Structures are given as C-alpha cells and as structure tokens.
Amino acid sequence: MAFISSGYNPEKPMENRITDIGNRHYGEFLPPIIKKNFGKWIWHEILEPGVLMHKAESGDVVYTVRVGEPRLMTVQYLREALDIADKYCDGYLRFTTRNNIEFMVDSKEKLEALKKDLKERKFPGGSYKFPIGGTGAGLTNIVHTQGWIHCHTPATDASGTVKVVMDELFEDFQKMRFPAKLRISMACCLNMCGAVHCSDIAILGYHRKPPMIDDEYIDKLCEIPLAVAACPVGAVKPKKKKIISERTGEEIEVKSVEVNQERCMFCGNCYTMCPSMPLADHEGDGIVIMAGGKVSNRITAPKFSKVVVAYIPNEPPRWPTLAKTIRKIVDAYVKGAKKYERLGMWAERIGWEKFFEVCDLDFSHHLIDDFRDPAYYTWRQTTNFKFIENFPYEYNKMKGDIILKAK
Amino acid sequence: MPKHETPLLDQLISGPWPSFVDDLKTYAEYRRKNPNNVEYQIPEDVVDDLLGVLELSYVDKETHWKHGGIVGVFGYGGGVIGRYCDQPEKFPGVAHFHTMRINQPNGKYYSTEFLRGICDLWEFRGSGILNMHGSTGDMVFLGTRTEQLEEVFFELTHKFNQDLGGSGSNLRTPSCCLGMSRCEWACYNTQEAAYQLTHEYQDELHRPAFPYKFKFKFDGCPNCCVASIARADLSVIGTWRDEIQIDQEAVQAYINGEIPPNGNAHADGDWGPFDIQKEVIDLCPTGCMRMEDGKLVIDNKNCVRCMHCINVMPRALRPGNDRGASILVGAKAPILDGAQMSSLLVPFMKMEEPFDELKELIENIWDWWMEEGRNRERLGELIKRKGFRELLKVTGLKAIPQHVKEPRHNPYIYWYEEEVPGGWQRDIKEFRKRHLR
Ligand code: HEM
Ligand code: HEM
Ligand code: SF4
Ligand code: SF4
Ligand code: SF4
Ligand code: SF4
Numbered sequence: 001m002a003f004i005s006s007g008y009n010p011e012k013p014m015e016n017r018i019t020d021i022g023n024r025h026y027g028e029f030l031p032p033i034i035k036k037n038f039g040k041w042i043w044h045e046i047l048e049p050g051v052l053m054h055k056a057e058s059g060d061v062v063y064t065v066r067v068g069e070p071r072l073m074t075v076q077y078l079r080e081a082l083d084i085a086d087k088y089c090d091g092y093l094r095f096t097t098r099n100n101i102e103f104m105v106d107s108k109e110k111l112e113a114l115k116k117d118l119k120e121r122k123f124p125g126g127s128y129k130f131p132i133g134g135t136g137a138g139l140t141n142i143v144h145t146q147g148w149i150h151c152h153t154p155a156t157d158a159s160g161t162v163k164v165v166m167d168e169l170f171e172d173f174q175k176m177r178f179p180a181k182l183r184i185s186m187a188c189c190l191n192m193c194g195a196v197h198c199s200d201i202a203i204l205g206y207h208r209k210p211p212m213i214d215d216e217y218i219d220k221l222c223e224i225p226l227a228v229a230a231c232p233v234g235a236v237k238p239k240k241k242k243i244i245s246e247r248t249g250e251e252i253e254v255k256s257v258e259v260n261q262e263r264c265m266f267c268g269n270c271y272t273m274c275p276s277m278p279l280a281d282h283e284g285d286g287i288v289i290m291a292g293g294k295v296s297n298r299i300t301a302p303k304f305s306k307v308v309v310a311y312i313p314n315e316p317p318r319w320p321t322l323a324k325t326i327r328k329i330v331d332a333y334v335k336g337a338k339k340y341e342r343l344g345m346w347a348e349r350i351g352w353e354k355f356f357e358v359c360d361l362d363f364s365h366h367l368i369d370d371f372r373d374p375a376y377y378t379w380r381q382t383t384n385f386k387f388i389e390n391f392p393y394e395y396n397k398m399k400g401d402i403i404l405k406a407k
Numbered sequence: 408m409p410k411h412e413t414p415l416l417d418q419l420i421s422g423p424w425p426s427f428v429d430d431l432k433t434y435a436e437y438r439r440k441n442p443n444n445v446e447y448q449i450p451e452d453v454v455d456d457l458l459g460v461l462e463l464s465y466v467d468k469e470t471h472w473k474h475g476g477i478v479g480v481f482g483y484g485g486g487v488i489g490r491y492c493d494q495p496e497k498f499p500g501v502a503h504f505h506t507m508r509i510n511q512p513n514g515k516y517y518s519t520e521f522l523r524g525i526c527d528l529w530e531f532r533g534s535g536i537l538n539m540h541g542s543t544g545d546m547v548f549l550g551t552r553t554e555q556l557e558e559v560f561f562e563l564t565h566k567f568n569q570d571l572g573g574s575g576s577n578l579r580t581p582s583c584c585l586g587m588s589r590c591e592w593a594c595y596n597t598q599e600a601a602y603q604l605t606h607e608y609q610d611e612l613h614r615p616a617f618p619y620k621f622k623f624k625f626d627g628c629p630n631c632c633v634a635s636i637a638r639a640d641l642s643v644i645g646t647w648r649d650e651i652q653i654d655q656e657a658v659q660a661y662i663n664g665e666i667p668p669n670g671n672a673h674a675d676g677d678w679g680p681f682d683i684q685k686e687v688i689d690l691c692p693t694g695c696m697r698m699e700d701g702k703l704v705i706d707n708k709n710c711v712r713c714m715h716c717i718n719v720m721p722r723a724l725r726p727g728n729d730r731g732a733s734i735l736v737g738a739k740a741p742i743l744d745g746a747q748m749s750s751l752l753v754p755f756m757k758m759e760e761p762f763d764e765l766k767e768l769i770e771n772i773w774d775w776w777m778e779e780g781r782n783r784e785r786l787g788e789l790i791k792r793k794g795f796r797e798l799l800k801v802t803g804l805k806a807i808p809q810h811v812k813e814p815r816h817n818p819y820i821y822w823y824e825e826e827v828p829g830g831w832q833r834d835i836k837e838f839r840k841r842h843l844r
Contacts, residue, residue: 296630
C-alpha cells in the first residue's frame with residue numbers, strides 16, 4: 001500500500017488549488033431525449049408498476065424504469081447499474097429523491113429488454129439487486145439516514161430497519177393497490193437528518209435514558225457552557241464535583257455538569273455538543289413510530305406526522321415487532337381509506353381515536369403531547385368523539401396507574 | 408474467507424429487498440482479491456471491518472462510532488464529517504472512517520462516464536462505500552482516512568471539475584426536483600435555480616458564517632417531490648396565477664374510461680369505473696369545479712392550486728401559463744423547539760434567470776438572521792422568537808391576508824410607536840389635569 005499522491009502538496013496547500021467550483025451543470029448529464037424535450041413534456045402515464053411513460057410535444061416518448069436501491073451501496077453495485085445504463089440507456093441514468101434509480105429508454109423494444117435484464121439480477125443470497133417498482137398508489141423506497149453504520153448518536157440502525165420493513169412490504173413496492181401513495185421515512189435519532197416529521201409513516205430512533213456524565217473528562221473534552229446551552233429544556237447545569245480519579249485513585253475536584261433527569265426528554269443534544277455525555281443504551285434505546293404526515297399540498301395542506309407508537313425495542317437483526325406494527329397500520333389504512341386519501345387524511349376523517357382502534361395499537365400517556373405551547377392544541381376541546389371498544393372510557397373503568405412498569 | 412463472523416447481519420441477506428449486507432460482503436471479498444491490482448490507499452480490509460463493527464452494534468444494540476473531531480480540507484468549514492471507531496484495535500480498517508459530501512448534479516442525472524470515474528476514485532482512495540444519496544441530496548462517500556481527504560478533494564476538483572457539498576453551520580447543498588427535465592408540471596426550471604444559487608453562494612456553502620445550517624430546496628409544483636415545505640429554511644414551490652389549461656376532449660376521454668385516471672397510479676386497486684364527480688369535483692378543496700353542459704368548468708379565482716385535479720387527469724388539465732413560484736420560509740425538523748413547516752412569505756415570484764429577486768430576498772433574510780440569530784437557531788425559530796412582522800420588516804414586504812390561515816386569536820397587538828398618533832412619550836402632569844389622583 002504505497003502512498004500515491006494526487007498532485008496535492010501538503011507543504012503548499014494553496015499551490016494549484018481549485019476551490020469553490022460547485023457542482024457540475026446538469027445539462028452535461030441529461031440523456032439526449034430528455035435534453036431535446038426539456039420543458040416540453042405534456043403528459044405521463046404509469047404503464048405498470050415501476051414503469052413510466054412521458055410524452056413530449058414533439059411526439060417523442062421516453063420510458064422510465066424505476067428500481068429500488070439500498071442507498072448504502074458499494075462501487076461494485078453502482079458499477080453494475082452503470083453497466084446497465086451503458087447497455088440500454090446510452091450511458092445515462094438518474095437517481096430519485098427517495099433513493100430509487102431510474103433507467104430511461106426511448107423505445108418499447110429497449111424497455112422490454114431492460115426490464116427483463118433488471119429482473120434477473122440478484123445478489124448471491126437471492127435478494128433483488130434492482131427491484132422494479134415504487135410508482136403511483138403504492139409504496140416507494142424508504143428514505144433513511146446512517147444509523148449504526150456511520151453515526152455517533154443513533155438510537156437504532158437505519159439500513160437494517162429499512163431492509164426488514166421493505167422485505168415485509170415488498171409486494172406493495174411492486175403494486176399500486178393503495179388508496180394513495182405511501183411514504184415511509186426513517187431517521188435514527190431525533191436530529192432527523194432524514195426529516196421524517198412529515199411522512200405517512202415514520203420510523204424514528206429514540207433514546208429513553210438521560211445522559212451519563214464522564215465527570216473526570218468532561219472539562220477536558222467539552223466546552224461546558226456549550227453543553228449547558230445545548231439542552232432545550234434547561235436540564236443541564238454546571239456543577240463542581242468531588243470524584244475519585246480513575247487515573248490516580250485520588251479524590252479530586254472537577255468541573256462537570258449535573259442533569260435534572262426528570263426534565264430530560266432524551267433528545268441527545270447535549271451529547272452532540274459534548275462527547276462526555278453519552279445516552280446510548282441497549283435497553284433504553286428503540287423506535288418511535290409516527291404516522292399521518294405528508295408534504296404534498298394535494299387536497300389538504302401538508303401535515304406533520306403524529307406519534308402513534310411510543311416505543312418498540314431494538315430487536316436486531318430483523319426487528320420483528322417493528323415490521324409487524326407497520327404491517328398492521330398499512331393493512332388498516334388500505335382497508336379503510338377512500339381513493340386518493342393519504343394516511344393522515346384518512347386518520348383525520350375517521351378520528352385519531354378510531355385510528356387506534358382499527359390499527360389495534362396501544363395508547364398511553366406518552367402519546368399525549370406535553371411539549372410547550374402546541375401541546376394544548378392537540379388535546380380535545382369538544383364533546384365530539386367516538387366511543388371505541390379497546391380502551392376504557394367510563395370513569396370507574398379508567399381508574400389505574402398511568403405508569404407502565406419496566407419488566 | 409470473511410475476516411469477521413457476522414451471524415446477525417447474515418440474517419439480512421434473505422428477503423427480496425436489495426440486501427446491503429450481501430452487497431458489502433461481496434465487495435469485501437472483491438477487495439480482498441483485488442482483481443485489478445488497485446493500490447488501495449486505505450486498508451484493504453476496510454469493508455470487512457465495517458461489517459465487523461456493525462455486527463458488534465447488532466450484538467450490543469449501541470453504536471460504535473465516536474464524535475467527529477475536526478477534520479476537513481484546507482479553507483473549507485464543511486463537506487467533511489469526521490468519524491472514528493471506538494474499537495480501533497478490533498477494527499483497524501475503520502479506525503478513521505470520515506465522510507465526504509459531494510455536491511450532486513441538480514436533478515441527479517448522471518453520465519456513466521462521470522460515475523465510473525467517481526467509483527474508481529473512491530475505490531482507490533476510500534472504502535468504495537457510498538450513499539446514493541444522502542438526505543440533503545449530496546453523494547456521500549462513506550469512510551476514508553484523514554490523510555486521504557486532501558487527495559480526494561484534489562482529484563475531485565482537478566480531474567472531475569467537481570466540488571464538495573455543505574455541512575455544518577453554513578448553506579447546505581441546495582437540491583431540487585427533476586423539474587422541467589421530465590415533469591410536465593414544473594412551473595419553473597428547478598434545476599437551473601438550484602444550480603445558479605449553488606454557484607452564487609459558494610462562499611456561504613463552504614465557510615460557516617451562519618448561526619446554524621440553512622437549506623434551500625426547489626420544488627417545481629405544489630406536489631413537493633423534494634419536500635421543500637418540510638425540509639428547507641427557504642422553500643421555493645412552483646405555482647401559476649392564471650387559469651388551469653383544460654382540454655375538454657381529454658376530459659371526455661377520462662369520463663368515458665378511455666384514459667386511466669391519475670396516470671394509472673391506481674391500477675391494482677379495485678376502485679370501479681372513474682367518476683369525475685366523486686374523484687375530482689367533490690374532492691376539490693375549494694369546491695371550485697363543476698360540470699356544465701357536459702364541459703368541465705373551473706372557477707380559477709377560487710382555485711388554490713392544490714394539484715389534485717391535475718394529478719387525476721394529467722392529459723386533460725395542465726397548470727396555467729403565467730408561472731412562477733411561491734416562497735415559504737422556516738421549515739425544520741423537531742430539534743430543538745418542535746418541528747416547523749415553512750410559512751408563506753411571497754405568494755408569487757417570477758422565476759427567471761438570473762433569479763435576482765430571489766437572491767435579494769435571500770440576502771435580506773440572511774443579513775437579519777446573521778445579525779439576530781442565536782447560536783444554533785434556525786431561521787424558523789428566529790421568526791417565531793421575533794415575530795412574523797420582524798421578518799416582513801427586514802425583507803421590506805407588506806403584510807397581506809395570504810400570510811395567515813386565520814387572523815390572530817388575541818388582541819395583544821404590538822404597535823410600533825410611529826403608528827400611534829402622538830407617539831408614546833406623554834406627560835403625566837397633563838394627564839393628572841384631566842384625572843385626579
Ligand atoms: C442538533 C442537531 C443536529 C446534529 C448534531 C446533526 C448531526 C449530524 C451528523 C453528525 C450527521 C452525519 C451523520 C454521518 O454521516 O455520520 C448528520 C447528517 C445529516 N443531517 Fe444532521 N444533525 C442535526 C440536525 C439535523 C436536522 C434538523 C436536519 C434536517 C432537517 C439534518 C439533516 C441532516 C442530513 C440530511 C444529513 C445527511 C445524513 C444522511 O444522508 O444520512 N440534521 N447530521
Ligand atoms: C401575554 C402576556 C399576558 C397577558 C395576555 C396577560 C393578560 C392578563 C389579563 C387579561 C388579565 C386580567 C385583567 C382583568 O381581569 O382585568 C391579567 C391579570 C394579571 N396579570 Fe397578566 N397577562 C400577561 C402577562 C402577565 C405577566 C408577565 C405578569 C406578571 C409578571 C402578569 C401579571 C398579572 C397579574 C398580577 C394579574 C392580576 C391583576 C389583578 O388581579 O388585578 N401578566 N393579565
Ligand atoms: S438521524 Fe441522528 S443518528 Fe441518524 S445519521 Fe442523523 S444525526 Fe446520526
Ligand atoms: S438529552 Fe436533551 S433533554 Fe436530556 S439533558 Fe441532554 S440535551 Fe437536555
Ligand atoms: S414537485 Fe411537481 S414539478 Fe417537481 S417533480 Fe414533483 S410533480 Fe413534478
Ligand atoms: S387545483 Fe385543486 S383547488 Fe384548483 S381546481 Fe384543481 S382540485 Fe380544485
């Protein structure tokens with residue numbers, strides 16, 4: 001492994017340096033038929049799941065085959081996609097916002113050959129390399145984040161949870177039997193790199209234990225005021241402590257912090273600012289499911305997702321409870337919603353209390369908002385509600401402890 | 408032979424969905440065999456060790472990555488995210504495992520020639536593992552060592568004419584829907600807008616000078632395929648202000664069942680024959696459509712351009728011709744103070760090159776945010792803290808009814824002193840002449 005220089009000279013970093021050149025112009029990368037008809041498309045149709053046809057004013061037609069990809073990929077996998085694009089698509093391809101690949105061809109003959117080829121490509125273990133689908137009123141790929149593969153704050157894994165949920169719902173990636181499109185998103189911590197807060201269904205990693213404090217090291221590794229300021233609920237306070245040093249065995253006084261554990265809502269912001277305040281915990285961490293969000297303005301305004309399952313434990317490698325819970329929600333939605341109704345529109349029409357009944361989900365105090373002002377607007381200020389059977393609603397039957405004791 | 412046993416990860420090989428584990432394992436072996444004799448610049452067993460450390464996380468149910476540490480390329484404050492493994496002795500191949508964000512071409516079209524070069528570079532100088540794409544839109548190179556960062560950057564800029572994307576408290580890589588390149592609904596050239604703003608604001612993208620991150624996203628129409636309304640501090644969403652174009656013959660063809668509704672998106676459901684009344688007219692949120700003498704009539708003055716009817720009958724209806732964009736501001740994920748969506752600031756702006764009006768608006772907003780924003784305060788939070796009226800003041804825009812869903816619920820109005828005759832400085836003695844103590 002000999003070091004091979006690119007030409008960069010560490011002694012003189014400014015020599016020959018090129019900076020601030022931005023990205024390449026998209027015009028360089030458009031397939032000829034796309035370039036020719038740019039801005040002149042007049043309509044489209046989904047010929048079958050995963051296959052789109054776009055018609056241009058010129059009469060030209062482009063066929064697009066959409067396939068799912070794992071997002072996390074190796075150059076070997078990507079090169080295979082490039083081979084396909086070279087073989088059928090004049091050396092061009094594109095990626096969608098939701099981690100699909102699109103292969104475009106200009107004739108039906110090429111389309112059929114391309115489809116056949118894509119269907120035949122499998123990994124050694126049998127999974128599809130390029131499953132065709134992800135269009136229309138069906139399921140498309142799950143946008144997600146890094147998880148245990150690359151990040152320091154995750155409360156769950158991303159690629160693994162996505163794989164098992166896509167396996168569970170695979171049929172619907174290749175079908176269009178839903179009332180409307182269904183968008184699932186995944187983020188492995190509250191930072192929500194994937195911005196899952198407006199998805200039909202969101203899978204979100206969440207911690208449940210307050211940070212531990214590495215008292216002896218915190219003042220050396222962190223700016224304590226930054227850690228204090230990072231906490232959105234003011235739970236972190238500076239504090240001098242007397243501790244027994246791990247290194248010398250002697251009692252020393254250190255500058256550290258104290259966490260008001262009752263106030264902590266496990267967001268991990270302190271840890272983001274300060275590596276001496278880790279939260280991760282194999283028993284504490286797990287998954288929250290949110291539902292009913294959307295970003296499109298179609299029929300109704302965009303909506304935030306709501307928390308519908310407060311906790312699902314981390315069950316690697318295949319997270320069976322997660323897969324089963326999402327399956328239940330999807331099945332209830334498909335059964336109950338009207339054509340064109342997104343999951344959130346359906347839940348609002350039937351009422352969220354009914355949603356919990358038909359999805360057969362638990363309810364607990366965790367699902368009642370108590371975070372600042374907006375909380376009030378989510379409580380019920382009307383006598384209009386539905387009686388549902390799976391929860392007690394009569395005074396004497398409601399009596400009980402709200403705390404779910406850990407096993 | 409794999410370097411580490413991975414019995415848990417191996418259970419993710421089965422099932423129909425593309426298995427990232429199978430991909431990684433196949434590639435780990437390829438890297439070991441190295442058929443093309445690549446002079447790998449980072450350890451050859453990087454992929455093996457990544458599988459190893461991930462397996463350990465599957466056992467421990469905790470991540471094994473540490474905080475970043477400050478790494479990057481000279482002169483840039485973003486584009487590289489440092490990452491170190493907390494078990495470097497067990498997994499030396501991934502002891503350093505830094506990420507580089509590569510600014511994607513807008514609309515994410517690629518030539519195979521370009522991507523082959525990228526693959527070769529990343530196999531040679533990095534792990535050969537990447538994300539297509541990261542959630543912001545960049546291509547993400549996952550995993551290389553510190554000493555390779557400058558080398559990768561040098562090759563990217565010199566051989567590929569290609570720069571890094573943004574990370575940290577700066578402008579993040581702008582992104583857009585595919586727009587006019589292949590979508591008949593795009594109301595402006597989203598790719599060009601994203602491209603030009605990316606290039607205009609290179610300094611802001613590479614050198615953190617902001618209180619926190621800032622994102623632009625460009626959607627070509629209110630369908631919002633890149634989720635700009637939920638994910639961007641500044642969301643540019645295509646719209647039109649004249650009339651929806653109607654082809655009455657095509658409307659009839661839909662009614663007669665000759666064309667499947669919604670571009671055939673519901674093909675596998677059992678929804679019965681298309682019913683224009685039920686599926687379009689009754690679902691129009693403003694009730695502004697009707698059939699009259701067998702013709703579809705739209706009261707465009709009352710249309711809010713939600714796209715529903717156009718989505719259902721793409722061959723009969725198209726957005727109007729006087730096109731531009733609505734500009735909304737302030738979206739963010741829940742950290743810290745709860746999630747926000749973008750709020751409407753400018754109902755209509757023409758989106759023509761060189762996008763001067765948009766740039767003027769952006770720069771006014773940035774000046775204010777850089778002046779007033781607290782450390783790690785997103786624009787949406789600043790607007791909440793200071794009030795929408797401050798946003799109007801700094802952007803020099805008048806308040807209009809479109810700014811609100813409904814007027815305020817309370818009369819606690821902040822009047823500016825200049826707005827009240829005589830101002831606020833009064834003489835208590837004069838007052839007491841009229842009102843005894
Ligand atoms: C305190 C707040 C946040 C912190 C500390 C943070 C930190 C990080 C870190 C460390 C990564 C790199 C992950 C990796 O590759 O190892 C990352 C990625 C990312 N973050 Fe954040 N983040 C924060 C908030 C957000 C928010 C609110 C958004 C979006 C609205 C966001 C969007 C992203 C995106 C899009 C990525 C790329 C991730 C991917 O593609 O997987 N982040 N963030
Ligand atoms: C948004 C901010 C506030 C609003 C809208 C508000 C509104 C009101 C209203 C409507 C009343 C009843 C007046 C009446 O019965 O005639 C009241 C009473 C009162 N407010 Fe506030 N208030 C606000 C903030 C405060 C603050 C910050 C304080 C103290 C620091 C405060 C202290 C009081 C007191 C002590 C009374 C009772 C007066 C009495 O009983 O005679 N208020 N407020
Ligand atoms: S969502 Fe959280 S854990 Fe996941 S990649 Fe982003 S910052 Fe890391
Ligand atoms: S996890 Fe969040 S709420 Fe808890 S102490 Fe840290 S910053 Fe505060
Ligand atoms: S946002 Fe609108 S214009 Fe852009 S791709 Fe989606 S439907 Fe087309
Ligand atoms: S775009 Fe929406 S509001 Fe306008 S006519 Fe169509 S359905 Fe009605």
